[in-house]
Amino acid sequence: MSKPEHRRSSRVGRKATSLFLVQLPPPRHGATLVADAIRRLLEADGRVTVEHLWGGSARTIADIGRKTPGKLVGFAALLARLLARRLLGRRADTAYLSFTPWAHTAVRDALVAMLAKGVADRVLVHVHCEGLDAMIDGTSRRDAFLRRAFAGTELVxxxxxxxxIGRESGLFRDVHLLYNHALDPGEPPMAAAGRVRVGWFGRFDPRKGVLAAIDAVAAARAAGHDIRLAIGGSPTVELDAPALEARLREAGLADVTETCYNPDEDGKAEFLSRLDVFVYPSEHDHAPLALIEGLAHGLVPIVLTQGGIPEMVGPRFADNVIDRGLPADARVRLMAARIAALAADREGLLADRRAARTRYLSAFSEEAFEARLLAIFGVAPDPARDATAPEAQPTEV
Structure with a gap:
């Protein structure tokens, strides 16, 4: 059932209140970074008071997925605090939480949602990944429990x-579209000549395409194109730094590759600023922040038909979206061909870089994100401040 776009608090005479039932960094990954950005923007706006309650999650990237007594105790304490708030009649205008349908934490998220209904007028559930359709259509007892828990909440x-999927399910009270965003690094430098610089950035998870990116650049160089490669991000148990460097040597790229391990935000921005093309053939992500950051730097995307990624890059780059259903070697050949085509046409490369930057500004800038975010949280528009706010919906590029 559709609700009014802007909702004023029924508690006249004070700020709106939001109970944040979600993990904030650390660790630093997509969901925690987005939650922290939302908190920061709400607090900076000044019309929503944010109270953060959480416990029972990983504190480091390496700890994700592990079940420990400490996590159980922390989560039990969170549930106890929510029950106490309900008994005391302490209610917020909104509760904000996240949900990962496919993960072992799904039941945890559902328990939080159930209790949130008793302490907030509206419960906003932010889904950062795929799997919602499987939960909605699932026949298991777990799926039935999840549907009961999230019924009547609002999907973000x-x-x-x-x-x-959320609208057609009829499960949610309302559905909001909120594209992720990245901070604007400013107008990127775009060299009119020189070697084409191709990069990949993220967690060194083979599912995110780092090894496929290496193979594609090696194939493009073997075809005679003078291309440099850059690999940045955080090593993992599945692929640590020595293993990555061994793979680069095997591919004949060790002497033409820059590596950047565990950079801070400034280091990541500097790394991306030196690239022209962002190859991110992930088979795992839904709507990766790394891709948005690449677009912000005006990097030409080369990606797979994975999750919401084709929607993110838009129709301008349809030729750079490779069918993930193809065999791995075929995908590599097509990515190498796109890299080679860009390397052979510097003028076209610059035009594509400008189009990538425009895509970011229209769909994934902080301004577009903030305008939509405030509407979702029920903050009435401020005409004096919002008269020039951009539309949150992306324009076609």
């Missing part, structure tokens, strides 16, 4: 496809 979707 980061892709149009997830929003469509």
């Amino acid at each position: 979707a980061i892709t149009g496809e997830t929003a469509r």
Whole structure:
């Protein structure tokens, strides 16, 4: 059932209140970074008071997925605090939480949602990944429990496809589309000549395509193109720094590759600023922040048909979206061909870089994100401040 776009608090005479039932960094990954950005923007706006309650999650990237007594105790304490708030009649205008449908934490998220209904007038559930359709259509007792827990909440979707699934399910009180965003690094430098610089950035998870990116650049160089490669991000148990460097040597790229391990935010921005093309053939992500950051730097995307990624890059780059259903070697050949085509046409490369930057500004800038975010949290528009706010919906590029 559709609700009014802007909702004023029924508690006249004070700020709106939001109970944040979600993990904030650390660790630093997509969901925690987005939650922290939302908290920061709400607090900076000044019309929503944010109270953060959480416990029972990983404190480091390496701890994700592990079940420990400390996590159980922390989560039990969180549930106890929510029950106490309900008994005391302490209510917020909104509660904000996240949900990962496919993960072992799904039941945890559902328990939080159930209790949140008793302490907030509206419960906003931010889904950062795929799997919502499987939960909605699932026949297991777990799926039935999850549906009961989230019935009547409001879905915050980061892709149009997830929003469509949510609307058609009838499960949610309302559905909101909120594309992720990245901070604007400013107008990027775009060299009119020189070697083409191709990069990949993220967690060194083979599912995110780092090894496929290496193979594609090696194939493009073997075809005679003078291309430099850059690999940045955080090593993992599945692929640590020595293993990555061994793979670069095997591919004949050790002497033409820059590596950047565990950079801070400034280091990541500097790394991306030196690139022209962002190859991110992930088979795992739904709507990766790394891709948005690449677009912000005006990097030409080369990606797979994975999750919401084709929607993110837009129709301008349809030729750079490779069918993930193809065999791995075929995907590598097509990515290498796109890299080679860009390397052979510097003028076209510059035009594509400008188009990538425009895509970011229209769809994934902080301004577009903030305008939509405040509407979702029920903050009435301020005409004096919002008269020039951009539309949150992306324009076609």
